[in-house]
Amino acid sequence: MEFSLVVALIAVASSCVFVHFLARGATKKRRSPAAKKLPPGSLGLPVIGQSLGLLRAMRSNSGERWVRRRIDRYGAVSKLSLFGKPTVLVAGAAANRFVFFSGALALQQPRSVQRILGDRSILDLVGADHRRVRGALSEFLRPEMLRMYVGKIDGEARRHVAGCWSGRAAVTVMPLMKRLTFDIIASLLFGLGPGAAARDALAGDFERVMGGMWAVPVDLPFTAFRRSLRAAARARRLLAGITRERKAALERGAATRSSDLIACLLSLTDDRGGAPLLSEEEIVDTAMVALVAGHDTSSILMTFMVRHLANDPDTLAAMVQEHEEIARSKRDGEALTWEDLTRMKLTWRVAQETLRIVPPIFGNFRRALEDIELDGYVIPKGWQVFWVASVTHMDAAIFHDPDKFLPSRFDSQSSSPATAKAAPPCSYVAFGGGPRICPGIEFARIETLVMMHHLVRKFRWKLCCKEDTFARDPMPTPLHGLPIEIEPRISP
Template sequence: MNIYLTSLLFLIPIFLLLRRTRKTSKRIPPGSLGIPLIGQSLGFLRALHTNTAEKWLEDRIRKYGPVSKLSILGKPTVFIYGQAANKFVFHSDSSILANQQPEPFAKIMGDRSLLELSGPDHKRIREAIVLFLKPESLKKFVGKMDEQVRKHIEIYWKGKQTVTVLPMMKIMTFNIICSLLFGLEQGKQRDQFLSSFEEMLKGLWALPINLPFTQYNRGLRESVRARDLVKELVQEKRVLLEKNGASPHQDLIAFLLSMHDEDGKQVLTEKEIVQNVVLGLLGGYETSAITITFIIRQLANEPTVCAAVLQEQQEIAKSKASGESLTWEDLNKMKYTWRVVMEVMRIFPPVFGAFRTTLTDIEFDGYLIPKGWQIFWAAPMTHMDSSIFPEPSKFNPNRFEKQASVPPHCLVPFGGGPRMCPGNELARIETLITIHHLVTQYEWKLCADNHFSRDPMPHPTQGLPIKVWPRELA
C-alpha cells in the first residue's frame, strides 16, 4: 500500500478524535496532542534514553498540573501523577480501565497474556499463576535457587579480576527463571530461548515510529519463535504428566497444565499457558537482573550501607555449615538488606511506567478522559516526591524501617492492586540470595562512571564493569 495512503488512513481517526474532543467538553485535560502520529513520543523517548525523563515529566507538571494530555505512540494519552493517580490506575474496575498496551507491545506479547486481558479472564489466569508463585509454594525452591546462585558465582566470578555485572546477572536470573518456569536446565534449548528473548526485548523497545521497523520486525518474528519453543515444551510436559513422568509442582508449566476446574476442564488453554509463560520470563529475568545490578552499584557507592549489609549477612553465614544452603527462615532475617533493596527500587525502578486504556468516558480529578485514550503513569514521580519521601535523592534504607510510615500507592516498583506483579516474591528471594553470597565472598569497586540511561529500563554505563577480589574472612 502506498505510504501516503497508509499515513492518511492512520491520521483520519486522530483528526476525528481531535474534533470529537473539541466538541465533547472543555474539561479535557490541558496540554497538546502535538503533531499527529508523532505527538510527544520522540521527546519522551529521548528523555528516557538521556535519563532526563523525570525532569521531562516534572516540566509538564509545572506547566499543566498533575493531569495533562499528550500523544505517545500515535495515541491520545493522559499523564496522571501522584498518590491518588496511582491508586486510580491500580484499583479502577477493569470494565472502565483496561491494561491494554500500545499495539506494538501487544503484538509481541500476544492477545492472551496478562498484559492484555481484563475482567474474569485476567482474574482466572492471574490467580492460577499466583498460586504457584505465592510464598508458601516458593519456599521449597529456596535451596534450588541458592544452588544456582552458587554455581553462577563459581563460573562467572571466581578467579576473575573484573566482572561486567549486568550481562552476568541476566544470565543468572535467566537460568533461575528457566528452571522455575520451564524445568529447563542449562543446555542448547536454554540458549535458544535466551537468543529469542533478547531479540524480543530489543523489538519491544524499538518502537514502530523508529522507521524502517527493522529491529521491531525482528522482535516480532522472534516472539513467534519463542512462543513456538514454549509450545513444544508445553506439549512435552503434557505427555510426561500423562505418563506420571513429571510432578505437577516441579515448574510453572507442569503446574498450569495440571490445574482443572470442578468439571475437569483445564483452567488455562494451551495458548494462555504459552503466552503467559513467555510474559513471565520476559518480565522476570531482566527486571531482577537490573535490580541486582543497581544494588551492587549502590553498595560500591555507599560503604556504610555495604558494611551494614555485610554484618547482617555474615551473622547468617556464621549460623550455616560449610556449603549449607540458605533457607526461608534465613531470608526472613535479612531485614536491613531488604530495606536496601527497596531503596534501590525506589530510586531506580526497573519499570519506569505503564499504560492503561479507557473503555468508556471516565473522570479523574475533575477532568474527562475520553473512551479509547491511554492513561500513562510513572513510578519515579511518587518515588522521588519530597512530600512523600523526604530528601528523595538521598540513599537512605532506614526510611523503610517502619513500613507503616510509607503512604499506600506511593512505592510502586511492582505496581499495585489486582495487577501487582505476581513474581514479586520470586524477585525478593533471588535478590536476597544473590546479595548474601556476593557480599560474603567478594569485595568490589566500580571501573566506570556512575551514569546510566534508560531504553526504557535503566542500564548502567558499559553494563557496570567492576574490579573484584575475594573478601578476607573475619
Template sequence: MDHLLIVVALIVTASSIGIHLVTRAKKPCLANLPPGSFGLPVIGQTVSIIRAMRGNTTDRWIRDRVQRYGPVSKLSLFSMPTVLLAGPAANKFMFFSSLLPVMQIRSTKRIIGEKSLLSIHGDDHRRIRGALMEFLKPDMLKLYISRIDAEVRHHLEENWVGRTAVTVLPLMKRLTLGIISSLLFGLERGAVRDALAIDFTCILEGALAIPVNLPFTAFSRSIKARRRAERLLNGIMRERKAMLEQGKVSPNNDLISRLVSMTDDHGEQLLSSDEIIDNCILALIAGHDTTSILMTFMVRHLGNDPATLAAMVQEHEEIAKDKADGEALTWEDLSKMKFTWRVAQETLRIVPPVVGGFRTALEDIEFDGYLIPKGWQVFWTANETHMDPSIFHDPAKFDPSRFENALASAPPCSFVAFGGGPRICPGREFAKIEILVTMHNLVRHFRWKLCYKENTFIRDPMPSPLHGLPIQLEHMTSL
C-alpha cells in the same frame, strides 16, 4: 535499540491515524478536558520524553510538566491523545479502575501474545492470574529457594570467580535467565537452555520495534524467535503432561508442570495451551530485565557506599555463621535479610526499572473534575511520587531506613515500583527471593570497585548504567 529512529518511523507510518485521533479528541467536551497541549501534530511530546529518558532527565521532565499544568494534563505520545496522571491519588484511581486496562503497543502484543495478562481483563484476567499465583505465592516459592541458591552459586563460580574484572549488567541478565529457565520451564543447563537464551534476545529486540514483518527487521527476527520458543514450550508441555500422568514428575516441579496440571470444575485443563505459552513468555520477559537491572544498580550503589555495604555484609555473615559450608539458604534465612530488602526497595524507589506505563480508557471517565475520553491512553509514572519531598523526605538521598516501617507514613500508592491494585506484579515475591539469595552470595564472597564513578544512566526504555557497569573484582572467600 535507538528509540529516536523508532519515533521517526512511527511518525511516518502512523501519521494519518494520529492526526485523526488527536483532532477527533479535541472536539467533545473541551471545557472538561485536562489542561495541557498536544504539541506538534502527530509528534506531540514523544521525541521530548524519549530524549529525557535517554538523557537521564525523566524526573525533571515529569516534574516540569506537573508544575506547569498540575497532576492531570493532556498531551500526545506515540501519536495518541494521552492524559498524564501524577500523584498518589491518581495512582490509586488508575490501579484500581476496571475501566483502565493495561495498554500494549502493537509490536509487544504480537510478540508476547494475545492471551497474556497484559492483553486481557475481566474474568479471563482473574482466572489466568489466579492460576499463575498458585505457582508464585510464598508457600510455593519456599520449595524453590535451594534451587535458586544453587543456580546463583553455579553462576558466580562460572562467571565471577577467578576474574579481576566483570561487567555486571549482562552477567545479571544471564543469571536471571538461568533461574527463570529452571524454575519456570524446568530446563537444566545445556544446549536447549542456551538456544532459548539466544531466541530470548531476539524476542526482546522486537518487542518494542516497529511492527513491520519484513526479513531485515528486528520485528521479523523477533517473530521467528517467538515461534521457535513456542515450539519449545509446546514440547515441554507435552512432555510434562506425559510425565505427570506417569507420576514421574510433581506438579510443583516448575511453572509449566503446575499450569498443565490445573483443572476446572469439569476436569478440563484450566488454561489453554495458548494461554500457558503466552504467559510463560510474558513471565520470561517481565522477570528477566527488571530483576537483573535492580541487582545491577544495587551493586553500583554499594560500590559507592561502604557503610551500607558493611551493614549488609554483617547481616549476611550473621545468617551464614550457623550454616555448614555449601548448605543452601532457607525461607527462615531469607526472613532475616530485612536490611538487604530495604536496600533493594530504596534502589527501586530511586531507579525504578519501569518508569511508568500506559492504560486505555474503555469509556469516558472522570478524574479530579476532568474528562478522560474513551479510547485515550493514560500515562502513569513512578517518578512523581518516588521523588516527591512531601512523601519521601530528601528524596535524592539514599536512605534504606525509610522502609523500616513499611511506609506507614506515606499515602497509599506512593511506592509503586511493582505497580498496584489487581494488576500488581504477580512475580514480586519471586523477584525478592532472587535478589536476596544473589546478594547473600555476592556480598559474602566478593568486593568490588566501580570502573566509572558517575551515577549516570540512560533509559532505553529501562535504565542501563554506563557501559553496563564494569567493576574491578576481588574474590574474598570460596563459595
C-alpha cells in the same frame, strides 16, 4: 536516530493522524455544555506529539525532569500525545490509586510488546479472563510454593558466581545479572536445568526477543522488530513442545504440580467438570510474559544495588555482617532456606530503596474503556492514561530527602526522620498496585536476596567508570553495563 524514528512512527501509525483529529472531533460532539472539560495541555503534532521529547529525556536520564516540568506547567492531570495516541498524564498518589483500581481502565501495551508476547497474554486480558489467568500464575508464585524453590535458586546462584565471577579481576554486571535471572527462570519455570540444549537455544532466542521488545513495530527485513518476532516464534514453539512433554509426564506420574510453572499451569482445572483452566495458547503466552517480566526487574535491581553499594561502604559493611551471621549458622555448602531469607531484612530494605530511586519501570499505560472523570476533567473512551513512578517516589512531601539513599525509610522500627511519617498508599509503586500489581514480587525478592548473599560475602568491588550515570531505553541501563573491578573478600 531521531529522524529515522520519526519516519518509522509515521510509517506504522499514519492512520493515527485521522484518529488524532477524530478523537478531538468526537470528544467535542459527545460533550454537552454541562460536560466536564478535557485536561489542559496540547496534543502537539499529529502522530509525533510529545513522543520524541519523552524518548530523548529518558535516554538522557532526564525523564523525571521532563514529567515534572509538565506537572509544574499543567498540573497533576494533563493531555498530550504519545506514540500516535491521545494521552492523559496523571500524577500523584491519588492518581496512582485511580489508575490501579479503576475498572474503567485496561492495561495498554505498545503494539510491539503485544505482537511479541501473544494475544492471550495476561498483559492484554481484561475482566474475567484476566482474573482467571492471573489466578493461575499466582498459584505458582504463592509463598508456599516458592519456599520449595529457594534451594534450587541458591544452586543456580552458586554456579553462576563460580563460573562467571570467581577468578576474575573485572566483570560487567548487567549482562551477568541478566544471564543469572534467565537461568533461574529457565530452571524453575520451564524445567530446563544446566546443560540442557533447549536452555541454550532459548537463551539465544530470548536475547533477540528482548532486542525488539521496545522497538518501533516495523515488520520489515533487517529490523530489530522482525528479528524479535522470529525469535519469539521459535521460543513459543519450544515452550509449546515443553508444554506437551510436561502434560505427558503428568499423565504418567513422572511430573508433579510443583515441578515447574508449566506443570503447575497444566494441573489447574476449573470448578465445572475439571476442565483445564488454561488453553495451551494461554499457557505459552503466560510463560512468555513470565520469562520477560521475571528477567528484567530482578537483573536491573541487582545491578543497581551493586552500583550503589560500590559508593556506600557503611551500608555494604552492614550487609556483609548480616550475611556472615547467616552463613555462620549453616554448614559449609548447605543451601539457603526460606527461614534464612527472613533474616535478610537490611538487604531487602536496600533493595526497596534501590527500587524507589531507580524503578525498573519508568511508567505504564492504561486505556480508557469508557468516558471517565478525574479531578473535574474527562478522559475520553479510547484515550491512553500514563502514570509515572518517580512522581511519588521523588516527592519530598512523601519521602524525606528523596535524593538521599536511606534504606532506613523502609524500617518500621526506625526512629529516623525518613520514617517518621508513613508514606500514603499508592505512593511506593515499584511493583505497581491494585489488581494488576506484579505477581512476581516474592520471586524477585528471593532471587535478589540469594544472589546478594553470595556476592557481598565473596567479593569487594569498585566501579570502573568515573561517570556514574545511566539511561533508559526504556529500562534503566548503567553506563557500559556497569563494569567493575573485583577481588575476593576474606571472610572473618
